Amino acid sequence: MDDTTSAAIDRMKASPLFPFDGDLNLKTLGPPMDAELPRNGEGDKPCGSCGNDERTWWSNERWKITTVQRSINPVGLFLETVDHIDFEDFDENYASEFGVLTMHLEAAIRSLESVGRVHIHRWGDGSSHFHVWFQGRPAKQLELYGWGNVLWAQVAEPLPQEVVDANHEVIVADLSRRYGGVVADR
Template identity: 40%
Template structure:
């Protein structure tokens, strides 16, 4: 065996190759006489057989689909596993036929996601003896990710958002559930965030108006619309006839109305005057003085 490593292969110059710079080929180790057992072989436990259905996004009678523990660089990475502890070459005819159907069905579900151009299907099988097929989604428009090195780019690209990742998982699970089985992936919860204020922010050149004091709900429910201020009659205008009964002293603004309020309103209508407005006692007092003048003149006569 040659002591010097071979030259760097041509695929390192491909646009899809994720590395550049001064590259070197590692020395190849000597072959071992006996390969170590994979997970699920010999005395090693099988991770897939010990996993519960809650660890998967979709489960059926003979197949299960699981995802990574967290978002990765690709839009979607899923693994199709058989429930039975079998490898690819050990599948009976029924499961072998279903594997083809499940592969096509899962590929279509992943390809239906937004931003997915192609789905790469891989099977290595060097780490586990339990059959598991890899499905890797290539982002649309990322031509540099085409081909053999998509699995490497998955570890290099920044991970997608967890909300988008969970939404994609829920959509794939729902797609598979249309043909049977049980979906376990749920979409992310909507984060409702109400604005702190409904008033638009003032622009730089606009003048800010003083803010009104915010009333509570109870105060707003008990609020009574204010009447317009009574107009003061001109000196040349004829005097109105006196009211049948003398109105009481004007009420102070903010105090509860007395039982005489309806009679005052009626007197104001007969004399042609407008109802008194709370908060303007001076004008109301002047009107009462004018209304008392004809009555006092009659009594003195």
């Protein structure tokens, strides 16, 4: 490991956002793959969104809100399209609705006392069905700020289901008041 890499690792370990301690060795990148990996909903891989309506907490004709895997975050939601499309299929109407919905959903999540700020992620590597992550970051918990949240959320003990569900109920009710749409019966 060269000095620049060692210094970068030391800086990362010194950050309160980094959840691990001890000796760290940087892995070596593998060679580039022959092709991009197929995503869910591409080729023979089934889509995890289409037809799985029991995941839906709120919807209108073109958009739906579903839950992400439970974590230490008091809120974890996906904003998805109803149709099996991705960003490259958007027209300006979809783009406009996405912006307005993002504004309202962010505000609904941020209004919870247990949420300090809302992290909004677009990855797009796992599924070809449009989805954006909305993670409500716990209020006043330094380690879970920023990029630390992505790591901690994968390893820390999740909050109880009933706590997260109660938060999501408040948010989708708030969103339906702000924007319309239908809150799913649960």
